[in-house]
Structure formats: C-alpha cells, structure tokens
Amino acid sequence: MVRKAGREFTIRDVARSAEVAVGTVSRVLNDHPSVTRDVRERVQRAITSLGYERNAVAQSMRSARTHMIACAIRDFDIPGYVSYVKEAERIFRAADYTFLLASTANDKAVELSLLRKFAQRRVDGVMMTISDESDPELIAAVEQAKMPLVLIDREMIQSVDRVAADHRSGARQATDYLLSLGHRRIALFVGDPHAHPSRSRIEGYGDAFRAAGLEPDPAMIRDHSLSNEFTFRETSALMQRPDPPTAIFVAGIDMLAGAMRALKAAGLAIGRDVSVVSGGDSDLAELSTPAITALQWDRAQMGRHAAQMLLDRVTGRTTEPPRCVRVPVSLVVRESCRPPQ
Amino acid sequence: MVRKAGREFTIRDVARSAEVAVGTVSRVLNDHPSVTRDVRERVQRAITSLGYERNAVAQSMRSARTHMIACAIRDFDIPGYVSYVKEAERIFRAADYTFLLASTANDKAVELSLLRKFAQRRVDGVMMTISDESDPELIAAVEQAKMPLVLIDREMIQSVDRVAADHRSGARQATDYLLSLGHRRIALFVGDPHAHPSRSRIEGYGDAFRAAGLEPDPAMIRDHSLSNEFTFRETSALMQRPDPPTAIFVAGIDMLAGAMRALKAAGLAIGRDVSVVSGGDSDLAELSTPAITALQWDRAQMGRHAAQMLLDRVTGRTTEPPRCVRVPVSLVVRESCRPPQ
DNA sequence: AAAATATTTGGAAACGGTTCATTGACCGGC
DNA sequence: GCCGGTCAATGAACCGTTTCCAAATATTTT
Numbered sequence: 142m143v144r145k146a147g148r149e150f151t152i153r154d155v156a157r158s159a160e161v162a163v164g165t166v167s168r169v170l171n172d173h174p175s176v177t178r179d180v181r182e183r184v185q186r187a188i189t190s191l192g193y194e195r196n197a198v199a200q201s202m203r204s205a206r207t208h209m210i211a212c213a214i215r216d217f218d219i220p221g222y223v224s225y226v227k228e229a230e231r232i233f234r235a236a237d238y239t240f241l242l243a244s245t246a247n248d249k250a251v252e253l254s255l256l257r258k259f260a261q262r263r264v265d266g267v268m269m270t271i272s273d274e275s276d277p278e279l280i281a282a283v284e285q286a287k288m289p290l291v292l293i294d295r296e297m298i299q300s301v302d303r304v305a306a307d308h309r310s311g312a313r314q315a316t317d318y319l320l321s322l323g324h325r326r327i328a329l330f331v332g333d334p335h336a337h338p339s340r341s342r343i344e345g346y347g348d349a350f351r352a353a354g355l356e357p358d359p360a361m362i363r364d365h366s367l368s369n370e371f372t373f374r375e376t377s378a379l380m381q382r383p384d385p386p387t388a389i390f391v392a393g394i395d396m397l398a399g400a401m402r403a404l405k406a407a408g409l410a411i412g413r414d415v416s417v418v419s420g421g422d423s424d425l426a427e428l429s430t431p432a433i434t435a436l437q438w439d440r441a442q443m444g445r446h447a448a449q450m451l452l453d454r455v456t457g458r459t460t461e462p463p464r465c466v467r468v469p470v471s472l473v474v475r476e477s478c479r480p481p482q
Numbered sequence: 483m484v485r486k487a488g489r490e491f492t493i494r495d496v497a498r499s500a501e502v503a504v505g506t507v508s509r510v511l512n513d514h515p516s517v518t519r520d521v522r523e524r525v526q527r528a529i530t531s532l533g534y535e536r537n538a539v540a541q542s543m544r545s546a547r548t549h550m551i552a553c554a555i556r557d558f559d560i561p562g563y564v565s566y567v568k569e570a571e572r573i574f575r576a577a578d579y580t581f582l583l584a585s586t587a588n589d590k591a592v593e594l595s596l597l598r599k600f601a602q603r604r605v606d607g608v609m610m611t612i613s614d615e616s617d618p619e620l621i622a623a624v625e626q627a628k629m630p631l632v633l634i635d636r637e638m639i640q641s642v643d644r645v646a647a648d649h650r651s652g653a654r655q656a657t658d659y660l661l662s663l664g665h666r667r668i669a670l671f672v673g674d675p676h677a678h679p680s681r682s683r684i685e686g687y688g689d690a691f692r693a694a695g696l697e698p699d700p701a702m703i704r705d706h707s708l709s710n711e712f713t714f715r716e717t718s719a720l721m722q723r724p725d726p727p728t729a730i731f732v733a734g735i736d737m738l739a740g741a742m743r744a745l746k747a748a749g750l751a752i753g754r755d756v757s758v759v760s761g762g763d764s765d766l767a768e769l770s771t772p773a774i775t776a777l778q779w780d781r782a783q784m785g786r787h788a789a790q791m792l793l794d795r796v797t798g799r800t801t802e803p804p805r806c807v808r809v810p811v812s813l814v815v816r817e818s819c820r821p822p823q
Numbered sequence: 824a825a826a827a828t829a830t831t832t833g834g835a836a837a838c839g840g841t842t843c844a845t846t847g848a849c850c851g852g853c
Numbered sequence: 854g855c856c857g858g859t860c861a862a863t864g865a866a867c868c869g870t871t872t873c874c875a876a877a878t879a880t881t882t883t
Contacts, residue, residue, distance in 0.1 A: 199839035217568035227558035242583040424739040540869035
C-alpha cells in the first residue's frame with residue numbers, strides 16, 4: 142500500500158489492509174476485550190507494516206478529552222519554580238498526560254490570555270500562579286475556568302485547589318532568629334504584595350517583631366518587584382542610609398543574587414558587615430562563603446501535591462470541595478548571620 | 483439559549499443565534515474579508531453573548547495543523563537549559579504557537595517514547611536534545627520524524643537543523659588559560675561523551691595541550707555523567723591522589739556545584755589550593771568568593787535561533803537544506819585561578 | 824436596461840477517530 | 854430441529870471546525 146501524497150495513514154487504511162472494519166481497528170487500539178486473537182494479530186501486523194500512528198487530535202475530538210495539562214508560571218528560569226514544575230511534569234507524563242508550559246512574566250494580561258488559550262485548546266486541567274490574588278478579573282477568570290485548576294503558591298481564592306508553602310511561618314522563623322541575635326534594623330525584601338507569598342512574609346516578619354514586643358519599621362520593608370535589578374538597586378540604596386540595616390532578609394525566592402551583587406559592589410562582607418538570610422535555598426546560598434542561612438521547603442513535594450490534586454479532579458476521583466495544601470518551611474542556619482556590632 | 487448539559491457552545495449555536503450559516507461564523511472567526519460589517523457584528527454579538535470559545539481541537543482536526551511546538555530537554559531544573567527554553571517559548575507564544583515541554587532525564591527510551599507521543603499529537607515542530615548522537619535508533623527516529631525538528635546543542639546529525647554552542651573553542655580557551663598560568667595536571671569533567679558538548683570539550687582540551695607541545699593525561703579526564711553526585715564523587719577521589727590536579731575544569735553546564743561541594747568538604751580553598759574554571763556561567767560562579775572564572779555564551783540567542791529556525795520550517799518559509807548554527811563561547815576571567823604552587 | 828462581473832452567503836463534505844445499534848456465527852439445551 | 858443467548862465484527866453516525874461549490878445579491882460595464 143502506498144501513502145497518498147502528504148497524507149498519513151489512518152485507521153481506515155489499517156482496516157483495509159487487515160481486511161476488517163474500522164471499528165475493529167479502534168477496538169484493537171484501545172485494548173477492548175471482544176477481539177479474537179486472530180483478528181487482533183492481523184490488525185497489529187497491518188499497523189506495524191504501515192507504520193500507522195494514531196492521531197491524538199481526532200481522538201480528542203471525539204472523546205472530548207485532550208490528555209493535556211497546562212501550566213503557567215511566572216518565569217522559566219527561576220530555579221525555585223522550575224523544581225515544582227519538574228516534578229509535576231514527571232507525574233503527568235507517567236499518567237499519560239502531556240504537559241504544556243508557558244511563562245507569564247507575572248503579567249495579568251498574559252495570564253488572562255493564556256487561560257483563554259488553554260480553554261480553547263480544551264486542556265484537561267491547569268496548574269498556575271497568578272500575579273494578583275485580589276484582582277477581580279483574575280479571580281473571575283480562575284473561578285469560571287471550565288477545567289479543573291490548581292493554584293501554585295497562592296492561597297486566597299478559596300473556590301479552587303491550592304498548594305502553597307507556609308511562608309508566614311518561614312518569615313517568622315527567619316526574623317525570630319535575626320532578632321535573637323540582637324538585630325533590630327532588619328531589612329525585608331519581598332515581591333509584589335498582591336500575591337500570597339509576599340503578603341505572608343510581611344505578616345510573619347511582623348509577627349516576630351510583635352512577639353518580641355517590638356514594632357517593625359516600615360522604612361525597612363521593600364515590597365515591589367521580584368526582579369534582581371530591583372533587589373540590587375534597593376539593597377544599594379538601603380545600605381547607604383545613615384542608619385543602614387544590620388541584617389537583610391531577602392525573602393523572595395530568587396532575590397539573593399541581586400542582594401549579593403549589591404553588597405559586593407559596596408564592599409560589604411556578608412556575616413561581618415551585614416547579616417543575610419535568604420528566603421529560598423539554592424546552590425548559591427549553600428556554597429557561598431560564608432554559606433547563607435536560608436529558608437527551605439520540599440519543592441518536589443509541592444509539585445507532587447499539585448499534580449496529584451489536579452489528576453484527582455481531572456479523572457473525577459475527587460469531587461470534594463477545593464482545598465489548600467500547605468507545605469512546611471524551615472530555617473537552615475549557616476554562617477551568614479552574626480550579632481550586630 | 484441554554485447550554486445543553488455538559489456541552490459547550492459550538493459554531494452551530496453561534497450560527498443559529500446570529501441567524502447565519504456556520505460557514506459565515508467560521509469566516510468571521512478567521513477574519514475572512516468577504517463578510518459585511520452588519521453580519522460580522524451580528525456574529526460577534528452572538529459570540530460574546532453566548533461566551534463561545536473556539537475549539538482548537540476541531541480546528542486542528544480539519545486544518546491538519548496543531549499550532550503546537552514540542553520541546554524535550556534533559557532536565558527542567560538545569561538553569562543553563564532553561565534559559566534556551568525560556569526564550570524559545572517567548573518567541574513561539576508571540577507567533578501564536580503553544581509550547582509543550584517534557585524532560586527526558588537523558589534517557590534514550592524516554593526520548594524515543596516522547597518522539598512518538600509528539601508524532602501522535604501531530605505537533606507542528608520539535609525542539610530537543612538527545613542523549614547519544616551516534617545511536618542508530620535515535621538517529622533514525624530523529625531523521626524519520628514527520629515534523630520539522632531542531633536539535634539543541636547537538637551537531638552530528640547533519641540531516642536536521644541544529645543550534646550548538648562552540649564548546650570546542652570554549653574548552654580550548656579555558657585550557658589555554660590554565661596552561662598559561664603554569665598548570666599541567668588539569669582535571670577535566672564532562673558529561674556523556676556520546677553527545678556533542680562533551681566530545682567537543684575533550685577535543686578543545688586536547689587541542690590546547692597539543693598546541694603547547696604537551697600531551698593530555700587521560701587519567702585527568704572524567705567523562706561519564708552530568709550529575710552533581712558524580713562530580714562530587716570524582717572530584718573527591720581525584721583530590722586524594724598522590725598527584726592531585728592543580729586545576730579543575732568542570733566543563734559540564736551544571737557541574738560546578740558538585741565540585742565546589744567536594745572541595746569544601748575536603749577543606750580545599752579555590753584559588754589558593756586549586757584553580758577552578760566552570761564550563762557554564764551562573765550566579766553561583768559570579769558571586770562565589772573567590773568568583774569563579776567561567777565560560778559563557780548567549781543562551782537566549784541560542785533559544786532564539788532554535789525557535790526561529792523551527793518556525794521557518796513549520797511555516798514553510800525555508801526549504802533550504804538543514805544547517806547548524808554555532809554560537810560563540812568566551813572565557814570570563816575572574817578570581818578562581820592562580821599559578822600552581 | 825440588460826448583461827457581465829464581483830461579492831457575499833448558504834450548505835454540505837471532509838478531517839480521523841470512537842461508539843453503538845445491528846447483523847451474523849456459533850453453541851448448548853430442550 | 855428450533856430457540857435463546859453469547860460473543861465478534863460491521864458500518865454508519867457523530868464530534869466541531871474549515872473549505873469549496875453553488876446560489877443569491879450587489880455592482881459595474883456596455
């Protein structure tokens with residue numbers, strides 16, 4: 142049999158070649174029990190001899206399931222995020238789902254447009270972060286999504302499943318530790334306070350101060366952007382004040398590099414001149430000299446939870462009300478903090 | 483109009499609601515010129531009032547184009563790779579292509595199975611790495627792929643498009659530099675020599691030795707795996723020899739952390755006790771104390787090239803024979819290398 | 824004003840699977 | 854020898870678009 146120009150073989154070609162009906166080929170492909178050994182083998186032979194590959198598009202068209210899961214995160218190259226995603230992809234692939242990935246640059250318009258695209262593609266489920274958990278348009282888009290959806294590291298929208306690290310407790314631990322060393326002017330860097338991680342970190346920071354009978358100084362808090370440039374600029378500015386902080390808590394997951402660059406440029410030594418705690422652990426934190434004290438949580442577990450929750454919805458195994466899984470955060474004490482001079 | 487239970491609105495519902503034919507709705511959706519303003523507006527109104535979302539699956543079915551690009555890389559959480567991917571995704575999204583991502587763990591079976599999956603999904607193009615450029619099965623699978631395909635950081639398979647960094651020149655520069663400082667026992671760590679980057683690095687390393695009238699010592703070369711554990715173990719072993727290397731060139735893109743961990747554990751100071759050059763630049767390399775001398779190339783550009791080449795094939799803009807784009811590599815000298823004592 | 828041409832709209836076929844009602848074959852029991 | 858029941862296999866309908874031909878209408882030309 143010769144393939145028609147530009148056309149791939151279809152189930153009909155297989156049927157003709159094996160001298161059976163198309164329905165029979167479909168049943169062979171789907172391991173339906175009521176096919177005799179003889180016919181099954183004839184069909185298998187036809188399939189291999191033609192090099193037939195089943196068309197997933199046609200399959201999705203009829204079955205109204207695409208076996209695709211979409212994921213949208215702030216940015217690909219944030220090692221912290223990618224750890225979640227890596228584990229999730231592994232689980233989805235094992236469950237025979239294809240993984241679709243996009244970055245949003247933390248931009249609401251991109252987030253909304255991706256949600257529409259995912260809907261048009263009829264993906265079976267969505268895993269994502271959003272830039273602003275209190276934006277009505279984003280909330281509406283998330284709540285009215287036609288497919289199951291899991292939010293990553295977001296907490297506020299109660300009507301969908303969520304997986305989040307316990308950043309409030311993490312920030313509390315970090316701040317408690319710095320306060321216990323005697324620090325009082327502790328700079329706090331977080332990202333956009335419209336999303337849960339930043340808000341929770343600010344809360345945890347405040348919790349620690351208040352538990353010590355102190356009031357946090359708003360001038361020490363910088364909440365604006367997650368970019369490295371921002372962290373660099375603000376660290377530089379803060380260290381030039383007449384009363385610079387004696388400790389810096391760079392709470393964003395990928396802010397450490399920016400702060401270190403600024404301190405290096407200013408000729409300040411971590412540990413000796415200023416104490417530093419990083420809000421996310423990394424090779425950089427672990428292997429710096431001195432090694433940086435950091436907050437840490439099981440990122441693979443977070444990805445696993447998100448993937449599993451989503452799969453449970455997609456396959457209909459769960460119809461329970463939406464829930465929020467919270468992953469614990471702990472402080473790894475290294476060498477970057479000393480009592481202030 | 484009420485949506486039937488469990489069914490979404492279709493183009494037919496829109497047609498009925500706007501009192502036009504389905505073909506007309508399709509023409510409105512596709513901005514076909516021959517639709518009068520009046521009809522167009524009536525259809526638009528029907529679309530918004532029903533909340534209709536076009537079904538991309540059906541569209542693909544009919545048009546035989548999915549507007550999806552698949553990408554398979556060794557691992558998500560290798561910052562070096564993710565930089566390529568990030569830029570590529572941006573370009574594909576801008577061109578209205580959806581990006582499909584999978585990790586292969588550098589495993590041939592996974593690579594083959596993903597290629598089949600991509601074929602079944604009828605993606606319009608594929609961007610990937612493969613674990614072994616000389617494996618006949620992989621070569622066959624890549625060459626016989628029904629869709630355009632671009633290999634990332636692979637060079638050998640001439641019959642498809644490729645984008646690769648010039649690792650040979652990079653390794654030559656790094657080794658030249660270490661030799662010029664007076665080092666002779668220079669350890670070289672690379673990944674699996676079945677793929678271009680490792681092979682090229684070994685060649686570049688040898689080039690430098692031979693250009694200096696020396697012969698490289700095979701006992702100083704470790705080519706096996708890209709894992710951090712491997713690098714850790716082998717670094718530890720090598721430094722315990724009676725004649726340990728005076729310099730280490732960790733040429734793999736994500737091997738630096740493993741080597742640094744081993745040196746730290748052995749109580750050896752980089753720069754003073756042993757010189758180090760990293761085969762890939764990173765925050766870790768830049769911000770370590772001392773800062774690590776590293777090879778560097780424009781990763782975004784690599785992703786851009788790959789995406790553009792693929793788009794040119796997918797859209798039929800190019801029918802030229804396959805080519806290989808090579809991205810230059812340069813050495814950034816920092817503080818991690820000194821003459822041997 | 825009629826003819827020729829261009830433009831807009833309608834409606835059916837096609838894409839490649841899955842599903843389901845129907846047919847046909849075979850077997851055992853009375 | 855007939856009937857009922859089970860199991861395999863058939864083939865048409867269907868999923869939601871796009872595309873193409875034909876019909877209807879508008880516009881220009883003669």
